[in-house]
Amino acid sequence: MAKAKITNIVFYGIGGQGIVTMAEVCGWAAMLAGFHVKKTEVHGMAQRGGSVESYIRFGKKVFSPLPQTATADYLICLHPEEHPRLLGELKKGGVDLFPYLEVAQKVVGDKKVFVNSFLLGVLSSYLGLEQSYWMQAMEKIFKRSLDENKAFFQQGYQAGGSL
């Protein structure tokens, strides 16, 4: 039996950066696109500034919420000091989107909270889920500044693949 393709994504950083919410948007987009999604976290006491990791896996049928080691298709890290920590999770040929963090920070300027939406836009350019699902997912999750989040997401989408 051929193993059905599962996409594995790791979001990580530190408590308070919105890692979990970011993964939530991605999970909803994949689910709305018709996939089985599993999302799991390592955030023991994350609210207290500790490391946070959130995993999204989607495909036709996903078993384990945790991916196997070194199977991540994409890494999204929001904190330079944390970046080396989970590099080992990236599979051969996987894409580390960390370089886009600097781009995101430049684009959003003082509006730091939108870094996450920009990076989700970058990610979306790789995943091939229809944009409408991402928009619906953001509408579900973001209670505030929805339009700005969508705008920065679009900028991220445009920037995807440029590095």
Added chain:
Amino acid sequence: MRSTHTQSLVLFSGDEALAQGAFEAGLEFAAGYPGTPSTEIIEHLAQFPEVNVQWSVNEKVAFEVAYAAAIGGKRSMYVSKHVGLNVAMDPLMTSSYVGVNAGFVIVVCDDPGMHSSQNEQDTRLFARAANVPLLEPSSPAEAKEFVKEAFAISERFDIPVIVRLTTRICHSKENVELAERHVQPTKPFTINMAKYVMVPRNALARHQDLMGRMAMIKIFSERSKLNIAQSGKKAIAFITSGVSYLYIKENYPDSPILKLGMPYPFPEKKVRDFCKKYKNVYVIEELEPYLEEQMRMLRMRFKTKHPSFSVGELRPEHIPVIVSGKPKPKRIVPARPPMLCLGCPHRLVFNLLKDLDVVVAGDIGCYTLGSLPPFSSLHTCLCMGAGVTFFEGLSHVFKDKKVVGVIGDSTFVHSGITGLINAAYNKAKGVVIILDNAITAMTGGQPHPAVGTTIRSEPTKKLILEDLCRVAGADHVDVIDPTDLKGLEQLLRQRIDEDALSVVIVRKPCILLVQKMKKG
């Protein structure tokens, strides 16, 4: 490939899914005490006006109140983390004798790997000890279905039923389909002393009755689809329960698996039949060797994990290692440790305690982080309430050291009050500090009696901690804002040196709570 049910399709955590399942099953009453990873179950239920939901003072109280609601005729549920069940063991152990009226489900969330706990006890052993059936879902979607089954079993066999989740299920999310709520007719309460009054004569009869009920439930467990044998091709077969099932499927999708969704009572015949079919059977389970012990009693032949796997959480990559018979590999991914938030009022207190030459008996909450650098000024932490009782015990035996007890507001209400009464009654002297940040902070900010609001943010009777401490027998009760650093230092130094029992309530709201209020 688009789903046709997008309206009823949600991405739910195990906690949310379980709450949703209970709601759909006609749940009418729920009680619990916050504790990672169980907190979100009660929080999720609070959104349903049809359900009477409460944060209780502690787990014993929660269990009894919820259980009584079931006896009173309404489907009811108790929710806590694994160590919370310890606090509720007293009612649990006799509830199996009494049985139920309307269904009663006990939800317990274990924390393998101790993401946020003081131990990693395995609730499956408690089910056996209490003679209460236990269901164990593997995923959020299963949690939603299993809790419905749990209510049905509870009512059919006149017994409370435990549903056990683990952190990986509680806090994982997956696609979940919402369904309609089915309200159950109220079961009339009838006076029945032989069933509801557990004096020795009645209890003996009920114990006998329990044996009969458990025998029936064992037959049910043998036939139930909760315990399901999946056939497969490979020469290697597995017996498992909980999230481990998914890790096995991830690695050996074509292997035969006996998945035990109802591991207690143990379905002996099903296990025997499975083992007869396959030569090479592996038992894989997280934490305690519960399934393993049951199988040893049946003299089954099987292979199992290296003992090193009994500590910590299993991971998908562990399964092939277990099959190879090797010990647990060390996973070295250093993580940034948590710390007290910048602006946290506790910081001021621990900074000060560092300079006072005292032993600090700590408790469970954010402030346990006072044991880490740069403060390193909390020296014991065992369980809820032990900040006060360790203070007392240590103070009785120390000759040339001073002890200070430290406990949070929610923890004090949970189980510090009895300790304080005991300290006063037994003439202990010294200082207990209540770090009153006006919330149960560690678990994400739940109200409690000293906050003065209910789970649904409605105003209610407010417990006045200073009045309570005076009545409990404290000689001095002071309330102080920790930003008054000089005042706090002076006060603590004075109280520590006095021959009196003092409570110092250090009062300043949690910084996260303050930020949340600002955001509205």
